[in-house]
Amino acid sequence: MGARMIFRNYPSYNESDVEPFDFSISKELLLHRSDVLVGEMIGEGAYSIVYKGLLRNRFPVAVKIMEPSNSSVNKAxxxxxxxxxxxxxxxxxxxxxxxxxACIEPELMIVTELVEGGNLQRFMTNSRRDPLDLNMALSFALDIxxxxxxxxxxxxxxxxxxxRNLLVTGDLKHVKLADFGIAREETRGGMTSEVGTYRWMAPEVCSREPLRVGEKKEYDHKADVYSFAIVLWELVTNKEPFASVISSLVVPYLVSKGRRPSLENIPDEIVPIIGSCWAQDPDARPEFKEISVLLTNLLRSLSSNSSIDTTLPDEEPYDDEMEDSETRPLLQEYRCKVKKPKEKKKKKKVMKMRLPFSKKFKAWLYKP
Known part of the structure; x- marks a missing residue:
């Protein structure tokens, strides 16, 4: 059964609103506002502010509060x-x-686990002078x-x-995807144009080609693959994409003309992965299932003598399944580019990944 409530106490609620919005969020997903203690601000977006918080005075959480809007756009x-x-x-x-x-009274609030390491943008900025360790960069990319x-x-x-929408765990070993504010189900009926952040936006999304009245832009999930390519490029270079462009508003024009960040000094094994992911033609971009295979194999090759664990718990590799797919030539092409490390070369020891939360909190957080 869904909860049907309106914002009687919400700051932007106005009794004169013609049609108050009725929520259809299951009661099982709702929290009592009194159970959430809001602390210091840790992030800010276009429509929300994120705070540290405590759930029932025991468990650390992140609290995303939607900023009040004027009554004319409240329903949207x-x-x-x-x-x-x-x-x-x-x-x-x-x-x-x-x-x-989530809470819907007296304010719009989404409560999630607290990922202690902050967002990936801040993490990379704080270490901007030095490139990330290649194993760490690729491990983060595999998580994504x-x-x-x-x-x-x-x-x-x-x-x-x-x-900004990727969070680093407290032990700096994992990355987690966040912020589904503009995510949507994939449909064939057209999509909203120019949704996202310009420097990571696929050319088909930010295209300036004129549309007829009421017409929507046609693009699919491959737009996310393009964005991933830019993120992977950042992880490997630890540089800002299109940094020489004064205004991000210019980036869509450059991207539409085929402009991409420089692949100079990128390891040879990674160049074809990035290049295929940000291909101008969406159909030429691989699926994430393929990308995961490529990154897993690359990490295993580079880290054969280290203790990095590149396979998530309870997750089996896709190698056997992918060998019979239509993408086999693509995988073989990339695999042949992976350089096997010399046996005599010493590898830097890396501690095995560990979870950033206490066992007690994890047991509560992931209870069925």
Whole structure:
């Protein structure tokens, strides 16, 4: 049974509104506002502010509060909030931020697990002087690919994949996908144009080709693959994409003309992966299932003498399944480019990944 409520106490609620929005969020997903203690601000977006918080005075959480809007657009904002809650509540994956619950009175609030390491953009900025360790960069990329693979398998397009929406765990070993505010189910009826963040936006999304009145832009989940290519390029280079472009508003024009960040000094093994992912033609881009295979094999090759674990718990590799797919030539082409490390070369020891939460909190957080 769904909860049908309106914002009697919400700051932007106006009794004169002709049609108050009725929520259809299951009661099982709702929290009592008194159970959530809001602390310091840790992030801010276009329509929301994120805070640290405590759930029932015991468990650390992240609290995303939608900023009040004026009454004329209140209903649209409420619909957006409901859609994000319903999508995020279904996204149960190790590399996607864990949904805890939501509040709809007296304010719009989404509560998730607290990912202690902050967003990936801040993490890279803080270490901008030095490139990330290649194993770390590719391990992060594999986490992202696996998350996006799961999202796409559920028929969802994220539409805003960029470092601000990727969170680093407290042990700096994992990355988790967050913010489904503009995500939507993939349909053939057309999509909203220019949704996302310009520097990571696919050319088919930010195309300036004129549309007829009422016509929508045609693009699909491959737009997320393009965004991933830009993120992968950032992870490997630890540089800002299109940094020489003064205004991000110019980026769509450059991208539409085939302009991409420089692949100079990118390891040879990674160049074809990035190049295929940001191909101008969406159909030429690989699926995330393929990307996960490529990154897994590359990491195994580069880290054969280290203790990095590149396979998530309870997840089997896709090698056997992918060998029989139509993408086998693509995989073989990439695999032959992977350089096997010399046996005598010493490898830097890396501690095995560990979970950033206490066992007690994890048991509560992931209870069935």
């Amino acid at each position: 904002r409420e619909k957006m909030f409901q859609k994000e809650v319903l999508l995020l509540s279904k996204m149960k994956h190790d590399n996607i931020v864990k949904f805890v619950g 690919s696996r998350a996006m693979e799961f999202v796409h398998s559920n028929g969802i397009i994220h539409r805003d994949l960029n470092p």
